Amino acid sequence: MAVKIGLDPGHGGRDPGAVGPGGLQEKEVTLAVAGYLKEILVKAGFTVVVTRSGDQDVSLARRVEYLEAEKVELVLSLHLNSASTPEANYISSYILAPGGRAEKAAALLQKRLVEATGWPDGGVREANFYILRETSAPAVLVEMGFISNPEQEKALGQEVTQKLLAAALARGLAEFFGVELDAGNFPDIKGHWAEGAIRRVIAAGLMGGYPDGTFRPDQYLKRAELAMVLVKLLDRLPGGS
Numbered sequence: 746m747a748v749k750i751g752l753d754p755g756h757g758g759r760d761p762g763a764v765g766p767g768g769l770q771e772k773e774v775t776l777a778v779a780g781y782l783k784e785i786l787v788k789a790g791f792t793v794v795v796t797r798s799g800d801q802d803v804s805l806a807r808r809v810e811y812l813e814a815e816k817v818e819l820v821l822s823l824h825l826n827s828a829s830t831p832e833a834n835y836i837s838s839y840i841l842a843p844g845g846r847a848e849k850a851a852a853l854l855q856k857r858l859v860e861a862t863g864w865p866d867g868g869v870r871e872a873n874f875y876i877l878r879e880t881s882a883p884a885v886l887v888e889m890g891f892i893s894n895p896e897q898e899k900a901l902g903q904e905v906t907q908k909l910l911a912a913a914l915a916r917g918l919a920e921f922f923g924v925e926l927d928a929g930n931f932p933d934i935k936g937h938w939a940e941g942a943i944r945r946v947i948a949a950g951l952m953g954g955y956p957d958g959t960f961r962p963d964q965y966l967k968r969a970e971l972a973m974v975l976v977k978l979l980d981r982l983p984g985g986s
């Protein structure tokens with residue numbers, strides 16, 4: 746039986762969530778990351794339900810009701826942080842209480858988010874949030890950086906960062922449930938001497954395959970193609986441009 750995960754993109758509709766100095770709205774980013782994450786998880790064999798799939802108003806009570814009815818095995822609520830000082834820039838994950846499965850899941854998600862973004866590690870914290878308290882499955886709420894930080898707002902508005910966050914969360918969830926993530930089902934990388942490295946760059950969204958479903962690991966790379974890969978990396982460096 747497939748593991749069923751409940752994704753909860755924070756805010757929506759009339760509730761934009763936090764808004765960055767450049768006008769980016771939290772609700773847009775949480776929805777985008779949830780979409781990319783769902784795609785990866787479904788490919789890896791998970792069943793995924795979402796509390797909203799568009800720009801809708803969904804009350805916290807309705808979200809919980811839905812997740813309970815769906816009997817999900819884990820709740821992952823997606824949010825961005827905000828502070829009155831523009832400097833705040835860490836990633837943090839929230840659970841209701843330590844010692845349970847939620848804490849284990851949060852530790853893995855937190856580790857992968859920090860690793861993928863290079864943003865400071867704010868650690869796993871406790872909070873009495875409604876979505877954590879009222880759901881019976883282990884529940885984790887991630888604050889994926891600060892929309893109030895101009896550099897992070899810029900990054901969070903970019904598809905490359907949203908995909909990177911989704912890939913990091915997918916890795917954490919796959920580890921938690923002991924599921925192999927399918928980093929692109931390329932038959933021609935199996936057993937290749939660089940298979941591990943290739944899987945990492947695919948999972949991080951840095952490289953992809955050909956439309957015919959191959960990766961062609963021994964194909965030559967043009968300098969322009971290398972530049973495209975390096976730019977994706979540069980975009981992810983803190984303060985990168």
Ligand SMILES: [Zn+2]
Nearest residue numbers: 755762824825
């Ligand atoms: Zn929020």
